[in-house]
Amino acid sequence: MSREYIIRRLVQMVFTLWVVITLIFFMFRLVPADPAAMFVDSSLTLEAQQSLRQLWGLDQPLLTQYSAYLSNVLRGDFGVSFHYRVPVMRVLGPYLLNTMALMLPSVAVATTLSVLLGSYLGWKRGSRLERWVVVVPLALHSIPIYWLGMLVMMVFAFWLRWLPSSGMRRAGYDASTRLQIYLSLDFLRHLTLPMLTAVLYLMASPMMLMRSSMVEVRNEEYLDVIRAKGVPEGTVVRHAVRNALLPVVTYLAVLSTIAVTGSVLLETVFSWPGMGRAIVQAVNTLDYPMAQAAFFMWSGAVILMYFVVDILYYWLDPRIRYQ
Amino acid sequence: MKDSTQRRGGVSAGGLAEGRGQEKGSWRESWWGTQLRALLNDGPALMGLFTLLLFFFLAIFGPYIVPHDPLMIHDLPDGRLASSQPPSLIHWFGTTTYARDVFSQIIIGARVAVIVGFLSAIATVFVGTNVGLWAGYRGGWVDDVLMRIVDITYGIPFLPFAIILVSLLGSGMWNVILVIALLFWRSTARVIRAQVLSLKERPFVWSAKAAGASDFHIVYRHIMPNVLPLVLLYTALGIGSSVLTEAGLSFLGFGNPDQFSWGITLRQAFQAGAARTAWWWIVPPGVAISLFVVAAYVVGRSIETIADPRLRDRTY
DSSP states (O other), rough: OOOOHHHHHHHHHHHHHHHHEEEEHHHHSSSSSSSHHSSSSSSSOOOHHHHHHHHTTSOOOOHHHHHHHHHHHTTTTTOOOOOOOBBHHHHHHHHHHHHHHHHHHHHHHHHHHHHHHHHHHTTTTSHHHHHHHHHHHHHHSSSSSSHHHHHHHHIIIISOOOOOOSSOOOTTTOSHHHSHTTTTTHHHHHHHHHHHHHHHHHHHHHHHHHHHHHHHHHHHHHHHHHHTOOOHHHHHHHHHHHHHHHHHHHHHHHHHHHHHHHHHHHHTTTTOHHHHHHHHHHHHHHHHHHHHHHHHHHHHHHHHHHHHHHHHHHHHHHHHHHH | OOHHHHHHOOOOHHHHHHHHTTTTGGGGGGGHHHHHHHHHHHHHHHHHHHHHHHHHHHHHHHHOOOSOOTOOOOTTTSBBOOOOOOOSSSTTOBBOOOOOHHHHHHHHHHHHHHHHHHHHHHHHHHHHHHHHHHHHOHHHHHHHHHHHHHHHTTTSSSHHHHHHHHHHOOOOHHHHHHHHHHHHHHHHHHHHHHHHHHHSHHHHHHHHHTTOOOOHHHHHHHIIIHHHHHHHHHHHHHHHHHHHHHHHHHTOOOTTSSSSSSHHHHHHHHTTTTHOOOHOOOHHHHHHHHHHHHHHHHHHHHHHHHGGGGGGGGGO
16 A cells, blocks of 8 residues: 555645634634633633633734634643533543444444345346335435434334433433443443434435445446356355445445434434534533534544545555556 | 437537527427426426425415414314314314414425525535536646535534534524535535546537637536536435425524424424324424425436436436
């Protein structure tokens, strides 16, 4: 793998991050109100307000403010949350973990299922079953995720009473470490409904993509060569799937942005204490340091994902490497 | 059909115009006539078109045909509040916990969906198409700069961005449209650019250049008509994603609370705990949103297929 490519891609990633950080800075100063009000809690004492203003350089010209902001962000300091009165990062840390505990398994399951179903649909293109099943991803693509969540909640939590409707664990449930929480049965019961919704929602586009990719690969000549060797049909399919998989790999980056949108809406519906709900709450309670930090972390995750996928693609597809 | 095949074959718009001149007078044989006839032969697309027209109708005439004022608080015959009533002949979709008519709210909500859907899609595609056309056609540093900007917009997670911007600018339909237009042009720009990159190497562009046509003329008269199917497809996709975005923002509480939209109805239903008590309050707004999105998608796919015969044997 060429080192030059990775370095170029890394530089590009850092540049994008910098632009996003700058964008956040100016976005939060877009409103006509006193920008200081955005970072300094007005309910603090005057001296405390003054020292915060100095820390963030809010009494300085815009350019000085910008460099102070940049150096604070680079050190991971997003200030103190207005709402929780502790450094933002200490609040967001657990939220980030909770979101990952919901979204990572969802993305994994959704990708696996969409590859399996999509390649089946592509391979069996034109069969009677396929003609009906092909509508499923289109429908899933068009349904608002939070509405799907409410329906799922209505059926499984309120009518059938199988699973809890919201939250991440039972009130009063005691656990000493985070790992203990994630490994408990109670957590799994709470995870099931939001994860089911997320999987259905995330499956739609990669499934359509895998299907059309499979339709294209299906007629490639190398499959005839493999077939001519007399191998069982299952082996032929496996070869086709591996080649059809490439567009789906690229799509993983886009899927990560879809997952961000999904988690904001889903966590609101299921009262999941994660990053998505945190950013909605932060904006609603005018907790600007919190909103900034959450936004920065979301974009950081997405930008990182694009980087990883590009490298992965480069490594997977020899046609790019030897160009 | 033959008409559109030639179009893809790289015949310049000028050549087409000549061909059309001979068939003058016969609207059925014109390009638009051919498109329309093919659309009418496509079952799902026709259903989608009717759905869109129905929503258009509701958007315009909704306030005049609603059975009830959506804000009116209804009473039962015995004088009690008609809250959380299941569907009946008087209230087709039942009532909310605040004793308001759900059906009327859905009809009134069509207006926001149609306006946001169409205006955002048009704004998005307008920006995206122009960026794509010029980035692809000019190449060089223009392409580099524009595509770096596209890359950066891909690093911005849309919903958090929209929430923050809408809350800073103030909630309301126009700000929602603005926020959508600011970010969604990226995918159109990418796709159009890729298409233009191959189109600009075709003989009809060279001949136009040799004939002394200006860049402006070549881009808008010769290249643009050839990417029109894609433009229409992305408009349709844009309508869908804009409606979903508007509803999502309203659901999160960033819509205009003085205006009924499907997202706001869903928000109120969710906050009132209707998932537990009143399914008729939750199901209709979601169905309306999904129907609108599917309809736009199916029509868009069909228009693209009609304009590009190579896609004809595709199912979805």
